[in-house]
Amino acid sequence: MASISERDSRVIWHPYTPMKIWPEAIAITRGEGAYLIDENGNRYLDAVSSWWVNLHGHSHPHIAERVSEQLHSMEHCMFAGFTHEPAVALAERLLEILPGPMNRIFYSDNGSTAVEVAIKMALQYFINTGNPRKRIVALENAYHGDTFGAMAVSGRSVFNATFSDYLFDVSFVPFPYPGKEAESVEALRTLLSAGDVAAFIVEPLIQGSAGMYMYSADVLEQFFALCKQYGTLIIDDEVMTGFGRTGPLFAADRLSTGPDMVCLSKGLTGGTMPMGITAATSKIFDAFWDDDRSRMLYHGHSFTANATSCAASLASLDLLLADSCTEARAMIEAAHTGFAAAMRKHPLVADVRHTGTIIALEINAGTTSYHSSIRDRMYRYFLSRNVILRPLGNIVYVLPPYCITKEELQYIYSCITDFLSAEAGTQ
Ligand SMILES: Cc1ncc(COP(=O)(O)O)c(C=O)c1O
Numbered sequence: 001m002a003s004i005s006e007r008d009s010r011v012i013w014h015p016y017t018p019m020k021i022w023p024e025a026i027a028i029t030r031g032e033g034a035y036l037i038d039e040n041g042n043r044y045l046d047a048v049s050s051w052w053v054n055l056h057g058h059s060h061p062h063i064a065e066r067v068s069e070q071l072h073s074m075e076h077c078m079f080a081g082f083t084h085e086p087a088v089a090l091a092e093r094l095l096e097i098l099p100g101p102m103n104r105i106f107y108s109d110n111g112s113t114a115v116e117v118a119i120k121m122a123l124q125y126f127i128n129t130g131n132p133r134k135r136i137v138a139l140e141n142a143y144h145g146d147t148f149g150a151m152a153v154s155g156r157s158v159f160n161a162t163f164s165d166y167l168f169d170v171s172f173v174p175f176p177y178p179g180k181e182a183e184s185v186e187a188l189r190t191l192l193s194a195g196d197v198a199a200f201i202v203e204p205l206i207q208g209s210a211g212m213y214m215y216s217a218d219v220l221e222q223f224f225a226l227c228k229q230y231g232t233l234i235i236d237d238e239v240m241t242g243f244g245r246t247g248p249l250f251a252a253d254r255l256s257t258g259p260d261m262v263c264l265s266k267g268l269t270g271g272t273m274p275m276g277i278t279a280a281t282s283k284i285f286d287a288f289w290d291d292d293r294s295r296m297l298y299h300g301h302s303f304t305a306n307a308t309s310c311a312a313s314l315a316s317l318d319l320l321l322a323d324s325c326t327e328a329r330a331m332i333e334a335a336h337t338g339f340a341a342a343m344r345k346h347p348l349v350a351d352v353r354h355t356g357t358i359i360a361l362e363i364n365a366g367t368t369s370y371h372s373s374i375r376d377r378m379y380r381y382f383l384s385r386n387v388i389l390r391p392l393g394n395i396v397y398v399l400p401p402y403c404i405t406k407e408e409l410q411y412i413y414s415c416i417t418d419f420l421s422a423e424a425g426t427q
Contacts, residue, residue, distance in 0.1 A: 003027065004039050031058025034404045036388065045387045047412050049401045052208070052240050054271030056319045057403035063270050063315040070311035079107065079304040086310035093317055094279065098262055099236065099252035103282035107275065107305035111239035111265035112145025114276035115201070117299055118235045118261045119149045121284055122199035125233065128287040128295045133198035137191050140172045143209035144201060144237055153201050155210065175207065176215045185222045192230035200227050201235040204251035205355055208240040211395040212360030214353045217254040224257035234259040243267035243320055244329050245399065247356035260284055270316030275309035328402040332357040335409045348420045360397035361416065378419060385415045
C-alpha cells in the first residue's frame with residue numbers, strides 16, 4: 001500500500017511550494033499538544049503553530065468536544081436571513097475584548113477575506129457618507145493575504161510580483177525601522193494630508209511574513225493619531241498578532257487610540273477551523289444603515305459564520321481567557337527574553353527581534369532573499385531534529401502554541417544554536 005506521502009505526490013498541489021523542486025510532503029496523522037505525528041510515528045514539535053494558527057495545542061479536548069457537540073446539533077446554515085447561537089455568542093464575547101470599541105462582527109473565511117471585507121467597508125463608508133475617498137495607504141513590505149485586494153495592500157514582493165499589473169494602486173509608507181521612525185511618521189502625514197485617503201491598513205507591532213520586523217507601540221500610536229486627525233479609517237490587521245501573540249490579547253491593546261476595523265483569523269478558532277472576522281465600530285456600521293439597498297455591504301461567503309467554526313472559537317476563547325493561558329504566555333515571553341539576550345552576542349546573528357511570544361533571529365547569510373539557500377538548509381536541519389521551523393529566508397523565528405513547556409522551548413533554542421555552530425564550522 002502506498003504511503004499517504006506517495007499518494008499525495010500524485011494528486012495534490014501544495015500552497016507556497018515549488019512542486020517540482022520540493023515534491024515531498026510529510027503526512028501527519030495525529031496532533032497532540034505541541035506535537036504533530038507523522039504516518040511513520042515521528043513526532044515533530046510544532047514551533048510555528050502550523051502557520052501561526054494554533055493557540056492551545058493540537059487536538060485540544062475542550063475544542064474537540066465543543067466542535068463535536070455543534071456538529072451533532074447544527075453544523076452550518078446560511079447566514080443571510082438566518083442566525084444561530086454560536087455566531088451571536090462569539091460576537092458578543094469578542095466585542096467585549098476587542099480594541100476599539102468595536103460594535104459589529106462581520107464573518108468570513110480566512111485572513112485574506114477579513115482584509116478584503118475591511119477594504120470594501122472602508123471604501124464604501126466614504127461613498128455612503130457622500131465624500132468618496134479612493135486611496136489606501138499601507139506600510140512597505142506589509143503582508144495582508146493572497147486574494148487580489150489583500151495582495152494590492154501588501155508590499156510589492158516576490159509573493160505578488162507575477163500579478164503586479166492587476167493590483168490597484170496603493171501608497172506605501174516606509175517601514176519604521178529603529179532610528180527611522182520619524183521619517184515614516186512624516187511620510188504618513190504627507191500622504192494623509194492630501195485628504196483623499198480612505199484607509200490606512202497595518203500589521204500592528206510586527207510585520208509577520210516580511211520577516212518578523214517589529215516596531216514600537218509609540219510609532220503605531222503616532223500612526224493612529226494621524227489617521228484620526230485626517231479622518232482616515234484605521235484597519236488593524238491582527239490576523240497574526242491577535243489572541244495574545246504579542247503579550248496582551250491584541251496588539252492594539254497597547255494603544256490609547258482605537259482602530260476603526262479589526263481583522264482576525266488564524267488563532268480565532270484556536271487553529272482548529274478556518275474563519276475570518278472583520279470587526280467594525282458603530283461609525284462604520286451606521287454608514288450602511290439605510291433604506292437604500294445599494295448602500296448595503298455587497299459581500300458574503302457560502303460559509304459565512306460557519307456554526308462549527310464559531311463553536312471552536314468559543315471553546316478557544318474559554319482557554320485563552322483562563323489565567324493559566326496568561327501565565328503560559330508570560331512563561332514563553334520570559335524564555336524568549338533569555339534566549340534573545342544570549343543570541344545578541346552570537347557572531348552569526350545579525351539581529352534579534354522579540355515581542356511577546358514571538359522571537360526572530362536574522363542569520364548572517366549574505367542575503368535576505370525569501371529563496372536564500374540557508375532557508376532550505378535550516379528547514380531540513382530542524383526537521384531532522386524533529387522541530388518544525390519554517391524560516392522566512394535567512395530569518396528563523398519561533399512562534400509556539402501556548403501549551404509548549406519550558407523544556408520544549410529550550411530544546412528548540414538548542415537546535416537553533418547547534419545549527420549556528422555547524423554553520424560557523426563551515427565558514
Ligand atoms: C497579517 C496577516 N494578514 C492576513 C493574512 C492572510 O491570512 P490567510 O492566510 O488566512 O488568508 C496573513 C497570513 O499570514 C497575515 O499574516
